[in-house]
Amino acid sequence: MKLVVLGLSLSSSWGNGHATTFRALLRAFAARGHEVLFLERDVPWYAGQRDLADPDWCRLELYRDLDELHRWAGEIARADAVIVGSYVPDGVAVGRFAQRTATGVVAFYDIDTPVTLAKLERGDFEYLTPDLIAGYDMYLSFTGGPTLAYLEEHYGSPAARALYCSVDAGVYRATGEAKRWDLSYLGTYSDDRQPTLTRLLVDVARAAPHKKFVVAGPQYPAGIDWPANVERIEHLPPSEHAAFYSASRWTLNVTRADMIARGWSPSVRVFEAAACATAIVSDRWDGLDQLLAPDREIVLADGTADVLAALDRLDAEAIGAAGRARILAEHTAAHRAVELEQHLASATPMPRRNTVAGAA
Structure with missing residues (x-):
């Protein structure tokens, strides 16, 4: 599977938990034989705090603005699946671009679901709108339980599925440090x-x-x-x-x-x-x-x-x-990568008008 992820950050863990979540999940996903491209907005508050500039298990590319993001239209169009993450800068425009451009499954991965829903209820559409939810083939949520049914019934998500955070068991383990x-x-x-x-x-x-x-x-x-x-x-x-x-x-x-x-x-x-x-x-x-x-x-x-x-x-x-x-x-991330694979395989892409499938 070729997966394109447009997420908040992979390169910098400063001030966010998204980076470690994406790192564990996508490293394990790539280990299952899949190809991953991560597109990250190049913003100054992460530029000076990057602790993973060149991962060896996926391609990481930075884009300066929405115009530069269009350079990746061909990659998005040819991907088997595209995931847009929560809190992505200009996330509504990014989501519309992904939905308009992709030919495969387009999913939203919300690592902040309760915060997102509270923002929507206040009319705060910083990175997601109600109509965008209905336009994503799948809503992958870091929150499970009754919220999944709410996303389907209230916002019209075709398929809301839990995708909890996880941990890279090879990285997170007892190190033998003395207790301080x-x-x-x-x-x-x-x-x-x-x-x-x-x-x-x-x-x-x-x-x-x-x-x-x-x-x-x-x-x-x-x-x-x-x-x-x-x-x-x-x-x-x-x-x-x-x-x-x-x-x-x-x-x-x-x-x-x-x-x-x-x-x-x-x-x-x-x-x-x-x-x-x-x-x-x-x-x-x-x-x-x-x-x-x-x-x-x-x-x-x-x-x-x-x-x-x-x-x-x-x-x-x-x-x-x-x-x-x-x-x-x-x-573990290995468990979660299997779940992601199964979720994406089960999703049905919506018919979309695509004009860039052959773009470079």
Whole structure:
């Protein structure tokens, strides 16, 4: 299969989780014998932060604007499948171009489904519109559960299918690092996550000054009052994630409000941390118990006291090992690549007027 992906970023993981999701998925997809071309908008905030400029398992090409994207019309027209990702700059125009140009399956891969739906309901059509959803042959969603039926019934998607994030098991594993932190958190700053991060880590750090904490990720406002026992790391490239998790006795998962409301929205960080056999303490949302078993493969927390209790548990290592076993059995990139292959093979391309199929 020849697959063309127009995604937010493959080259830079700075400030986004899309890059690591695409890297794991597409590397595994290519390993199954498929050809992959990734088209990425060349934007200044990623240009200076690229940590994968030349992958050896797919072609990565940058385009400066919509006019330059048209250079790839022939590749898109001849592809067996084309995927447009969420948060792509000028995503509506990119989606219309893909739908107009492709002759094979055209799918939308939403790595932000609850956020996308909240934006649509506000009339915010930054990268997707209701009519575009109906024009995609398939809606691949990082959110499963009832949202899939909603996409079909409310927005007219011909086929909405779950395609959760995953993890490259060859990259994310325990590294044998000495434990440096009692509790870690890895994630870009978000207004709606910060109250939970404060409750489940910052307040915990204040209540347990003898323990060590770390928050890694960019864009945190300078005015945040971090306790003295909370270390800050501005940006942590994916190459250092496994060592980071391995150095953590526990790691925290914090979910955005829109994703909690929809449920069934596991962050890529859950898969990565679990694959490193690090015990996870998480906020609650519907569907999480279908991913990891509470109190055996993950610990759930509603408030500061719950996290303090978790940090005093003696079975963190066992919880981490059980979480890793579950992820390796069901949620590696190899599993997800098979699912993607099956989804694309089952989709039926819509009849489209195509004028560039023979273009170079």
